[in-house]
Amino acid sequence: MNPLECSHKLTVKLKDNGYDIVIGNNMLDVAGDLLKPLWSGNEAVSVVTDENVWRYHGDSLSRSMDRARIDFQPIVLPEGEGNKSMRGLENLYESFARMKLTRSGLVAAFGGGVIGDLCGFTAATWMRGVRFVQIPTTLLAQVDSSVGGKTGINLPQGKNLAGAFYQPKLVVIDPSTLRTLPAREVRCGMAEVVKYGAIRSMSLFNSLSSSSEPDLSEIIHECCSIKSDIVERDELDFGERMILNFGHTLGHAIEKQTGFDAYRHGEAVAFGMALASAIGEVMGATESGVTDELQNTLAHCGLETRYPGDIFGLPPMLASDKKSLGGAVQMVLLRRIGEAFVHQTTIAEIEGLLREVKRKWRI
Ligand code: NAD
Ligand code: GLY
Numbered sequence: 001m002n003p004l005e006c007s008h009k010l011t012v013k014l015k016d017n018g019y020d021i022v023i024g025n026n027m028l029d030v031a032g033d034l035l036k037p038l039w040s041g042n043e044a045v046s047v048v049t050d051e052n053v054w055r056y057h058g059d060s061l062s063r064s065m066d067r068a069r070i071d072f073q074p075i076v077l078p079e080g081e082g083n084k085s086m087r088g089l090e091n092l093y094e095s096f097a098r099m100k101l102t103r104s105g106l107v108a109a110f111g112g113g114v115i116g117d118l119c120g121f122t123a124a125t126w127m128r129g130v131r132f133v134q135i136p137t138t139l140l141a142q143v144d145s146s147v148g149g150k151t152g153i154n155l156p157q158g159k160n161l162a163g164a165f166y167q168p169k170l171v172v173i174d175p176s177t178l179r180t181l182p183a184r185e186v187r188c189g190m191a192e193v194v195k196y197g198a199i200r201s202m203s204l205f206n207s208l209s210s211s212s213e214p215d216l217s218e219i220i221h222e223c224c225s226i227k228s229d230i231v232e233r234d235e236l237d238f239g240e241r242m243i244l245n246f247g248h249t250l251g252h253a254i255e256k257q258t259g260f261d262a263y264r265h266g267e268a269v270a271f272g273m274a275l276a277s278a279i280g281e282v283m284g285a286t287e288s289g290v291t292d293e294l295q296n297t298l299a300h301c302g303l304e305t306r307y308p309g310d311i312f313g314l315p316p317m318l319a320s321d322k323k324s325l326g327g328a329v330q331m332v333l334l335r336r337i338g339e340a341f342v343h344q345t346t347i348a349e350i351e352g353l354l355r356e357v358k359r360k361w362r363i
Contacts, residue, residue, distance in 0.1 A: 034170060048111070048118075143192050143193055
């Protein structure tokens with residue numbers, strides 16, 4: 001396959017750190033050719049991945065790296081969020097040291113958001129920065145985490161508390177890798193897709209409930225375009241980029257309340273979006289009927305929308321959220337499908353609004 005035959009190519013236009021996103025089925029077969037221009041030719045190259053991704057897709061990537069004559073070393077980690085930890089970071093530093101990776105080397109994150117976040121942060125801090133590329137293999141990573149340069153690890157005090165903005169040099173997205181992704185993980189990625197529609201694109205949103213067989217390449221392309229557009233205007237997340245957190249404030253609280261165990265991130269975000277929309281409606285800030293629409297679309301994508309836990313236990317959880325350190329809570333609300341804004345609020349206000357939500361809705 002000719003690398004130029006990808007079905008979509010986007011460029012994230014940043015002042016200093018712009019990069020391409022290439023999207024197309026079977027792009028793994030040409031990943032080596034795409035990475036080659038970023039490689040000096042004799043420095044170490046590391047592919048960081050997890051055991052599931054390596055089992056299903058390691059051969060394809062290895063073949064394409066071999067064809068491109070890139071000598072690389074795979075680092076295969078166990079699967080799971082546990083990698084995004086101080087211990088995971090230290091292990092990766094040790095591996096980089098063993099393979100004598102220098103600043104002129106290259107690191108590829110080949111996996112879901114866990115591998116991308118850990119690998120990106122390690123690359124950002126290894127010798128003050130070694131080039132890295134993202135080859136995402138979950139829907140969540142293909143539509144969201146591989147683009148925009150947020151990298152990091154979790155600390156015992158909270159999720160993603162240590163991190164850096166560190167943009168990849170290239171993002172290679174092969175939607176055909178999703179064929180092996182468990183259905184639950186696909187649904188979690190769909191929660192982020194619904195988010196993009198809800199905050200920025202009514203046509204994307206409508207397409208999600210009208211088709212039974214969504215064209216994932218098209219969807220991924222549209223989500224990456226929306227994200228690039230937002231990141232280009234607010235790379236460091238001081239303003240507009242915050243709308244990408246629609247559903248995440250209460251979603252994170254739900255993850256925390258349930259010990260990061262009962263729900264995957266996307267499932268918690270689906271609950272969080274339904275709650276945020278209902279909060280917007282009781283405030284009069286969100287058009288009436290939006291919450292029903294959102295719940296229907298989420299349900300069409302196989303996601304639950306009514307959080308069965310204690311919603312009044314959620315606001316106190318926000319106190320230690322990274323985004324609410326300092327007291328104020330930034331909550332993303334919808335005006336209507338396709339339009340979002342950031343509302344500055346407090347934990348006390350959210351408590352009051354949730355009481356209203358409970359009264360008016362069966363959420
Ligand atoms: P993940 O990386 O843990 O992957 C989910 C599961 O799918 C894992 O078991 C993995 O082994 C498996 N897997 C991956 N690709 C596969 C494939 N093609 N076939 C079969 N199995 C496959 O989880 P995730 O949902 O991709 O990412 C979640 C992480 O992303 C969280 O840590 C979250 O904080 C982070 N995140 C980061 C950003 C960002 O902007 N940096 C945005 C959203 C989420
Ligand atoms: N996932 C939210 C962001 O990248 O800003």
